[in-house]
Amino acid sequence: MNKQVKVWALVVAMTAFVAGPARAAEDAALLKDMTSVIALLGLPCGKAVSAVKKGENDHIVTCQDGNRYRVYLNPEGRVVAEKQ
């Protein structure tokens, strides 16, 4: 039992070790995407520093300059950024 717990703990630790960098890369890509979108829409932001997923294709983005936007895909297929 003790050995099984240790093995599982090792598996979890290794998964986190591998998944961590991969997730960080995805987060960085998402932030870059959000930064570009907000810039394309002509809104002030500077750089997106966090993006919290609200739903499918729906994020709350916090910018370096303090602005917050809801960036989402509307039913017409348009990307919209609403200031929060």
Place this chain on the structure above:
Amino acid sequence: MFLLVAGCAGVERAPPASSAPAPETAATEPSKPAPADAAAARTEPPAAGLPAKPAAEPSGKKPGATPAPAKKATPPPLDLTALETRLKETKAIGVFTKITLKNQVDDLLEQFRAYYQGRAKTTLAELRRPYDGLVLKVLSLLQDGDPELARAIVASREAIWGILADPNKFATL
């Protein structure tokens, strides 16, 4: 940007760089290679004479270098469909950014449609400004992550405008 083009030229030959540097100028003349040619010349002394010349010239000078220049001497002009396809496939920009660009391209096309149908009071010259603005936005997003596509877009900029500005060609889109 110069370094990237020079790096590519270092692998393939200087003459290809003569067609590459269009992004730097973001100009209406794709055959204007001087700035990056100078950069390429710095890194490619053996072919220093060639980079300073227009793209057409190198092909007649060095038979051994002909295959390489022929590959990248003149990128074929893109049409809007091909541009859209490559933009969809590029990894340089994210999904939301691609959709936003598509939205803006569609908006621009709608402006042209309205102009040709007489629904808009704009002139063709006035439509050039949003077109140039959109092209610059795309280039700014691609220049680091997908410089090849950026170069191709710069090289095709006038060809694409030619399609948009011609009512017969525009109708075929």
